[in-house]
Each structure stands twice: as structure tokens, then as C-alpha cells.
Amino acid sequence: MxxxxxxxxxxxxxxxxxxxxxxxxxRATIGRSITIRGEVSGDEDLLIQGQVDGSVELKExxxxxxxxxxxxxxxxxxxxxxxxxxxxxxxADEQVILRSSAKVQGDITAPRxxxxxxxxxxxxxxxxxxxxxxxxxxxxxxLAGDKHSEPAQSPTGLSGAGSMPKKDSADTVSKAGA
Amino acid sequence: xxxxxxxxRSVPRDVGAEEAQEEARPPLVERSAPGIAxxxxxxxxxxxxxxxxLGPASxxxxxLYSRFARLIRFAGILEAPLRGETWTEALxxxxxxVETPFDLVLAWNLxxxxxxxxxxxxxxxxxxxxxxxxxLYLLVDASKERTPQPLRFTLSGxxxxxxxxxxxxxxxxxxxxPAEVKRLLRPFQVVQAFTLKDGFREYVSVRD
Numbered sequence: 001m002x003x004x005x006x007x008x009x010x011x012x013x014x015x016x017x018x019x020x021x022x023x024x025x026x027r028a029t030i031g032r033s034i035t036i037r038g039e040v041s042g043d044e045d046l047l048i049q050g051q052v053d054g055s056v057e058l059k060e061x062x063x064x065x066x067x068x069x070x071x072x073x074x075x076x077x078x079x080x081x082x083x084x085x086x087x088x089x090x091x092a093d094e095q096v097i098l099r100s101s102a103k104v105q106g107d108i109t110a111p112r113x114x115x116x117x118x119x120x121x122x123x124x125x126x127x128x129x130x131x132x133x134x135x136x137x138x139x140x141x142x143l144a145g146d147k148h149s150e151p152a153q154s155p156t157g158l159s160g161a162g163s164m165p166k167k168d169s170a171d172t173v174s175k176a177g178a
Numbered sequence: 179x180x181x182x183x184x185x186x187r188s189v190p191r192d193v194g195a196e197e198a199q200e201e202a203r204p205p206l207v208e209r210s211a212p213g214i215a216x217x218x219x220x221x222x223x224x225x226x227x228x229x230x231x232l233g234p235a236s237x238x239x240x241x242l243y244s245r246f247a248r249l250i251r252f253a254g255i256l257e258a259p260l261r262g263e264t265w266t267e268a269l270x271x272x273x274x275x276v277e278t279p280f281d282l283v284l285a286w287n288l289x290x291x292x293x294x295x296x297x298x299x300x301x302x303x304x305x306x307x308x309x310x311x312x313x314l315y316l317l318v319d320a321s322k323e324r325t326p327q328p329l330r331f332t333l334s335g336x337x338x339x340x341x342x343x344x345x346x347x348x349x350x351x352x353x354x355x356p357a358e359v360k361r362l363l364r365p366f367q368v369v370q371a372f373t374l375k376d377g378f379r380e381y382v383s384v385r386d
Contacts, residue, residue: 057270113244115236115237115238115240116237117236117237117238118236119236120235121234121235121252122234122235122252122253122254122271123250123251123252124249124250124251125240125249125250125251125252126235126248126249127244127248127249128248128251129248137323175184
């Protein structure tokens, strides 16, 4: 039966109640004339060229604050790139990049942080705990050459001339031992 | 200020996103910094340290700090007046409480810049967020120039500093003599000091 009608092919329709990650490369944009006050969340990458006041939470996605973007919000994402202005904390599972045009005031938490020449940043950068080999000591700095256990020595081992790092003395007139 | 640029040496481009803007700005001047070398001397590059830089962020400083620390804060206090902030407002950028206290502090020329009545309070605040044994680097203008220009400092190496004029000259207070610096820095004890050719002095101190 060559001309018998075939059953209509079922094409998957998006379920409005279920948000599935879009295909790679898909990215939503908040345009430069758009202002959003409130919480921005979702499952696709986001480019912000407009203004956002509130919070941005796209934990599995990449968020880019474009050159025109102005964000007064904490941003949580897999990856955050800033080319515009952000007043708020940036938290990324993978990486935060501040481009040379970025102006950021807030704290950054990410295992990798890139700060380009010219980026205007004020705040803290926490790249997480180092490897167990070089474990961070919070209560006491692990200063090599530290002589705290030897009372006759300077607390830091810095006072003796022998502990001086080798230096270029071109600009140095004298060393005043303190 | 008699800092002489080192000809032929590559200086990191830390300011100015646009080339044109960059060309219009005063040049970066690089000098050796024995105090910086002392500050980082013998430290392990294991990420175990926590750095507080009271100056502005820069790519080159961040790159160097990240060899030692996973926790780095750029407070950006020294440029506060350029942003129209008062010193009192600016000093609020030094946190009062921190989860992880710092063990390396770069205060640059803070004591020269802040009003005399704020010097002790800011040192006390720094003491409150640092661990015992923390190292603090301070630069004092001991030259005869009493209308110095505000400078922006960045590291270009572990014994080199770049500086750049970032504003108009300001009237400096009375010259800070070494004994006064030592008194103001308490509970940080000065363990090394260096006098540079142009009259600047670098101090490295350690918190009791």
C-alpha cells in the first residue's frame, strides 16, 4: 500500500513545567534596554547586557556580564565572566574571569580566577583550600625559616642579615636593621 | 619623586583598558623593592597563606600572590579619595572580622596617606584580622617632598614594584620618623627596614 497514510511522526514538544538544559551554545540574553529586579534563575547560559538588581543563580551554566551590563546582585554559576559592572559576590564552580573592562566590587569564590590587566576589582578572592600537601594554616602562618620555637631568635627569622633574600641593591642606599 | 624607570624592562600593563587611555596616563615606573623580597622571603609557594593588599587589584600582583595564597583580598583603600570617599569610609573596606585571618599584609604607604588620627586605629584593625606572626609591608615617604602625588603600587616581581601617579599632589603631614613608625605599627614589630635612594623607606614588620 504505497499511498497509505503513515502515522504522524511524534516530535518532542517542550514541557513548560520541566526545564531541561538546552543544546550546547544556546544562550539567553538580557538586552541593554532591559532592567530586571528580582531573582534570575534558569538552565541555560546567560548574557547580561542590561541591568539586573537582585540575584542571578544559574548553577550549571555560564553567566557573562557584557560590557553594557550592570549587575547589583550576587551571581552563582558554573562559570562567570565579567566585562561590565558588578556590585555583588561572584561564586563559580569552575572559573571566574574578570576581563580588562570589568568593574567589580564584591567577593569571588572559585577554584580558578582570571584577572585581566585593567580589570577594576575590589574585594576578596577565595580559591578554596589548597591541596592537602600545602594545607592552609589559618591560625598560624607556616613561614619557612620561622624560629618561634627558639626564643633566642627573632619570631620570624627575619631580623638576621643572614636571612635576607638576595636583592638588587641598585636602588637601595642602606639597610637599617630594626 | 625620583623613581627612575628601568629602561628596556618589560613593565606589566596593569591599568587602562583602552590603549588611548593608557597612553594618556603617567607611565609606570619600576624599581627594586628589597622590602617586598623580605616580605616573601622563605615563604612556601603552597597556597597556604592569606594575603591582604590595601591597594587596588592588578593582574600582576594577583598572579604573584596566587603562588602563595588561595585567599587574597584587594581592599583598594589607597585610591579611595580618588573615588570621592572619605578616609573614614575607606577604612571600612578593611574588614573587622574575617573567617581566615591574613598572614601577609601589603599596606603600601598607608600611614603617609591617612590622617594622623586614623593611623593607630587602622593598624589596630589590621592587627585584629591577622594571625600572630603575620608579616606587614609598609612604605614611608621620607623624602623632602611634602606635596607628594598619590601613587598606585603593583608588584611586577617578588622583589620589584611598579608605581604610577594616579592623582593630584596632596599636602603631606609631618615626616614620619623611624621611631614614630615603629610606635604606630605596634603590635607589629619592625624586623627589617630599607632606605631607598629617593628617600623612601620600606618596613617589614611581624605581628606579636
